[in-house]
Amino acid sequence: MTVALPKQYSIQHDTYFDYDEAVNNKVMLVRLQPRNDRGQYLRTFSLTTEPDSNPVACVDSFGNVCHTISIFGKSTKTHIRSTSRVNTIQGIDLDALQPITWDELQNQSRRVQFWHYLAPSQLVYPGEALDDFITKHGLKPGQDPLVTLRKLCSDLYNQLEYQPGSTTVESSLEFFLERGKGVCQDYTHAMLALGRKWGIPCRYVSGYLYILSPSHTHSQEVASHAWPEFWLPEAGWIGLDPTNDSVVDHRFVRVAQGRDYADVAPTRGVIFGGGRMSISVKVTMKPVESESTTGIGHEKNQAQVHLETLPWRRKNSIKVPPDQNGSDQ
The missing domain is CATH 3.10.620.30 (C8orf32 fold)
Known part of the structure; x- marks a missing residue:
C-alpha cells in the first residue's frame, strides 16, 4: 500500500482579549499545542503572551498538552500567540x-x-x-x-x-x-x-x-x-x-x-476586574515545503511532547466558521 509523503504546515494562532476596565490578575488554561501522535508530527511549537508570562506545560486526562498562563499586574489587553510547524500524512484509504x-x-x-x-x-x-x-x-x-x-x-x-x-x-x-x-x-x-x-x-x-x-x-x-x-x-x-x-x-x-x-476549549480562565470583555481570534495556516521525511523524528523533541502512538486513518472534500464570541469552534 502506498502512503503519501507528509504535508507540512506553519500555523499561527492569535487570541486578543480587550477589557473595558483594567484587569488586575489573570489565570488561564490554554489548549493550543498540536498533538504529536498517530502520524501527525509536531516539529516546533512556541507560546508567547503580552503582557509577558511564563507558560507552564501540563498534560490533561485526554493526553492534550495544555499550558497554564498567569499574568499579574494591571492591563486592559491580553494577546496570546501560538506558533507551530506540523507534519501530517494522508493516512490509509x-x-x-x-x-x-x-x-x-x-x-x-x-x-x-x-x-x-x-x-x-x-x-x-x-x-x-x-x-x-x-x-x-x-x-x-x-x-x-x-x-x-x-x-x-x-x-x-x-x-x-x-x-x-x-x-x-x-x-x-x-x-x-x-x-x-x-x-x-x-x-x-x-x-x-x-x-x-x-x-x-x-x-x-x-x-x-x-x-x-x-x-x-x-x-x-x-x-x-x-x-x-x-x-x-x-x-x-x-x-x-x-x-x-x-x-x-x-x-x-x-x-x-x-x-x-x-474538554477541548482553547482558552479558559479567571480574571480579577476587567468589566466587559471582547475576544477576537485570527488563524493563519500556510503549507511549507518539506525538506525530506528524514529528521522528522529528531525534530519532534523541539516540541517537548511525547504522547501515545495509535493507528491513523484517511479522507475526502470541506465548513469552518469564523470564531463566535471570540471562541474557537
Whole structure:
C-alpha cells in the first residue's frame, strides 16, 4: 500500500482579549499545542503572551498538552500567540478496509478506555430532541458500522444548514437540532450523539483545517475547526467531518481531543476586574515545503511532547466558521 509523503504546515494562532476596565490578575488554561501522535508530527511549537508570562506545560486526562498562563499586574489587553510547524500524512484509504459487524464492534469496544467515549457527556447526550431528529430524517444504522458512519456524515451535511452566527459555544444540542442551523461544533456534537446512541466509541477533536479552494466547501479561508473521530476494529480511530461531508486527511491538524467541546476549549480562565470583555481570534495556516521525511523524528523533541502512538486513518472534500464570541469552534 502506498502512503503519501507528509504535508507540512506553519500555523499561527492569535487570541486578543480587550477589557473595558483594567484587569488586575489573570489565570488561564490554554489548549493550543498540536498533538504529536498517530502520524501527525509536531516539529516546533512556541507560546508567547503580552503582557509577558511564563507558560507552564501540563498534560490533561485526554493526553492534550495544555499550558497554564498567569499574568499579574494591571492591563486592559491580553494577546496570546501560538506558533507551530506540523507534519501530517494522508493516512490509509477507508475504502480498502474490510467490512465489520456490529457484534465485532460491541465485543471490542467494551474495554475501559472507551467508556468515556460511549457515555453521555456535558454537551453530548440522548434526549427527546435527538429522538425527534432521528425519526424526522429516518436515521438508522446499516449492516456495517463504517458504511453507517459515512452515510450519517453525508446525511448531516445535507439535512443541516451551516450558518455562522446562528449558534454560540453555549448553544445546546437541542437548540441546534431543533433549528437545524449551526457551525462545526454543533455538527460534531450531533454526530457524536448519534454515534454513541448506536454504540460506537467516539470523541470530539479540535484543530485546524487548510482549505485548498474556497469553492465547493462551506469553510472560511483559514480557521480553527472541529470534527468527530470514531473507533472501529482494525481501523482504529477514524475522522469524519460532517460539516463538509469529508473524511479527515492531511489537510486537518489535530490540537485536542475529548468527550465534547467542554474538554477541548482553547482558552479558559479567571480574571480579577476587567468589566466587559471582547475576544477576537485570527488563524493563519500556510503549507511549507518539506525538506525530506528524514529528521522528522529528531525534530519532534523541539516540541517537548511525547504522547501515545495509535493507528491513523484517511479522507475526502470541506465548513469552518469564523470564531463566535471570540471562541474557537
